[in-house]
Amino acid sequence: MSGPAAPDVSQLIKNLIREVPDFPEPGVQFKDMTPLLADARGLRAVTDALAATAAEADLVAGLDARGFLLGAAVATRLGTGVLAVRKGGKLPPPVHSATYQLEYGTATLEIPADGIDITGLNVVIIDDVLATGGTLAAAKRLLEASGATVLGAAVVLELPVLGGRAAVAPMRVSSLHTV
Structure with missing residues (x-):
């Protein structure tokens, strides 16, 4: 796995992400990736950059929900399968599960x-955002x-x-854009 993405990928991401103030609650600056995923050049650049960090993977694990889209694209690029890591209660039993703490x-x-x-x-785990690290840490345990x-x-x-990177240490994490 490699480090940060090339500056052009980072700039493309920055240009295509829509910021929505006060969503889902006051004070939060929501980063909407819908325009990035809908843009052919943006999706291709993100897929290529994510795939470059995962070349040695036998399987890609995409986290619910945008990680499904990104993970499937990366798996296709790498020639591997993709495993959808679902939120609890979405799969029929039997399941393997991992529970983790949220703020509330x-x-x-x-x-x-x-x-x-x-x-x-x-x-290799693929997701849209590293925030507090709880989801990535739980996926790794699972x-x-x-x-x-x-x-x-x-x-x-x-x-x-x-603080997500510290929360998942020592797991290697590559991010394409930091905000």
Whole structure:
């Protein structure tokens, strides 16, 4: 896994992300990736940059929900499969699950316990944003408990002020753009 993305990818991301003030609550500056994902050049550049960080992966794990889109695109580029890591309650049993703390409560991530064997596979986690790190940390625990080796994670955006990188250390994380 490599470090930061080339400046042109970062600038393209910056240009194509829409900032929405006070959403979903006052004081939050929501980063809307819809324009980036809808732009052919932007999607291609992000896919290529994320794939470059994951070349040694046997499997890509895309996190619910935008990580599904990005993960599938990266897996296609790499010639691997993609595993959708779902929010709790979205999959039929049996499932492997990992629960983690949120600011107000808990959340759960799940993968199927039947039909997919990830034992011994080298997996890279793909997601849209690294904020507090809770989701990435839980995904890593879940995948490793299911027998995979997590090589690291790659995200489009990183919000360093929220401390996510420290929360997932020593996992390697590549981010394409920092805000």
